[in-house]
Amino acid sequence: MDILDDKLVGACIFGQSGGPTAVINASAYGVIRTALQSEDITEVYAAANGIVGVLEDKLYDMGQEDPYELSLLLNTPSSELGSCRYKMKDPEEDDTDYKRILEVFKKHNVRYFFYNGGNDSMDTCNKVSRYMESVGYDCRVMGVPKTIDNDLYGTDHCPGFGSAARYIATSCMEIKKDTNVYDTPMITVVETMGRHAGWLAGSAALATDAGCGPDLIYLPEVDFDMEAFYADVEKILKEKGKVLAVVSEGIHYADGRFVSEAKTSATDGFGHAQLGGLAALLANLLKERFGVKVRGIELSLLQRCASHQASEMDIQEAFHVGKMAVLESTIGQTGQMVALNRKFDEEGKYVLSTTLFPLSKVANYENKVPLEWINEEKNFVTQEFIDYAKPLIQGDPKIVYEGSLPRFARLKKILAD
């Protein structure tokens, strides 16, 4: 077999999907920069709002962007090219969308498709890959992982998680300091994202490990028990006079009901679901119970977009998975997700390394915090969790500031004809 058999020349499309992260654009830069340098890739297109942009033939020509502006993507949060949550049907069930995608691919001679996202996006990627193969259209399809939730199967961790973890840990340290200043009892509840997996809530333990963090952490991997919660809080309150508890938005009772849902019926006078608000709900309940000062803090969107406190390791990994998706595809790979390994050098220092994992195996399996990484009392994580998360938050990023505020990328976003 001739080495040149692998050669496939044509355009590429890159798309971003799902919820944004602080480093998703670093992956975009990894793909775009590497694709622009590739001999085999003739045109580099970015789909506006992910797969929707492909369906609508709304493609930005990345070749027309200023290289400096593209480089600023490394520290620009959120999905600069736009995202979507469009779920495609199985091609066996309804192939309308796939026919349309094939049409657009043929029109622009697209031979490479890189898709950046979480579980759903890897599924989309897999379906596109399978369809193109079934119709005999030669196109290499690669998945680029991202999600702050860190719940993607087939990779040790996900780009986006490390930065969210660093932001959460730093913020918890600062909140801990702030809530300790008065000589009166106080309970503070901090709510993180994480509907089904507790990686984000657990990362607050890094603050405790640094000497200034939460006393209690509750994850959605185990059932939440309100009476046990009250008892935990009471114990710390008696010992220290101050309590800092971190809860994942997805904590739920044994019967499966989200704790946050209980709130809706109890307090929302508008008759519809309230926005977040688990922290406020728990703070209210604790105030009723203990009669001390309470505060509920929802970290909200900032935990996924605070690029100013991103992890440099996470930025580099995000860039690298994008870069490797292009490099691997141009040497013949397809139907794969670029996954991150957990590797240490001889001195025990964590080092960046990637591997490939078949898209067909990513499926929609959610990677949760192992139960043995949650303590017996179900109110904190173990040292194993901390050891796992620590290497991922390393490094302070070199942010480009103008007037001491971040200078984000400003793309021209010129549509391909």
Next chain:
Amino acid sequence: MDILDDKLVGACIFGQSGGPTAVINASAYGVIRTALQSEDITEVYAAANGIVGVLEDKLYDMGQEDPYELSLLLNTPSSELGSCRYKMKDPEEDDTDYKRILEVFKKHNVRYFFYNGGNDSMDTCNKVSRYMESVGYDCRVMGVPKTIDNDLYGTDHCPGFGSAARYIATSCMEIKKDTNVYDTPMITVVETMGRHAGWLAGSAALATDAGCGPDLIYLPEVDFDMEAFYADVEKILKEKGKVLAVVSEGIHYADGRFVSEAKTSATDGFGHAQLGGLAALLANLLKERFGVKVRGIELSLLQRCASHQASEMDIQEAFHVGKMAVLESTIGQTGQMVALNRKFDEEGKYVLSTTLFPLSKVANYENKVPLEWINEEKNFVTQEFIDYAKPLIQGDPKIVYEGSLPRFARLKKILAD
């Protein structure tokens, strides 16, 4: 008059009061470091929890602290020595507390008293100063300003505000990016602190000035009109499809009722005041009205404790007002607050400079945003506001990190015998 007439030798007490800021400990370091170097100051004490620590004779001996740990105060948020909100009576009305303070001062031969806080604390400072003078006890009393609210009279701006402004502007830029990713209409409401003054909400305009910030800003200096708010939002929603509005927690209707209070009666099922939640209230109302996706984000404590995104200029000014309080007192000043000027060098560059302002004149007057700095539609600030705030957020601080998380000061806090 002999220059040595000014010489007063004895111990000093420093105290922190009121709500914390990201840089209040930089002022502590300014006072403590300068006092430790002073020939005239024999012992440097820090009161535990402000004036309460003086009344309880709970004084930490700063001479026993490690100099490196003290230097870390520059980037440690919140009130490391503890704070209080204790309001002393007028000495003419009830001098019990003052007699006790005099007793403690005499016991430790305290001849210098430095008090760090906002309006109430400057008032405390002034009362202590007057009392010591009235009883003929030779003691120099200096006020060191701080407050993120920036509402202190007699100073161009307050240490703490610049850092809060930089955090708010940066966060608004990141939130703006995050809320723009989907191709569907969306309204986001961000709530800042500021009960009576709109400096914090207004500082979000720095994000807009940097090309990525809120469309609308509402300040408590003017009456809030819900119908006008709906009309403002609708206009932007039609134009851009996305709206980012920033509101000060203190916005109120023409009759004086806080907008946030309206919520309590409408939605709180527990029968007591809800925690914050103005952003969630407005988001709910906007959802009812426009039927689009909404999100309410309360910046909460982080705006006053996020030292990782502090302004270096603010840190330096905070340090400097502490330092000057000591230096000015040792050359004879008393009954003064160290105030910050607005000064520019020949090239138009903002430069740090201080002056003294009599404590007796600080009173409890609140320094609000000038009405002419709010636009005609009452939904944004003018260029004058942006020009005022810009120099105060300059410079990225040199944070000491350990394992990429902030390394805060760890003081021994050894009590004086």
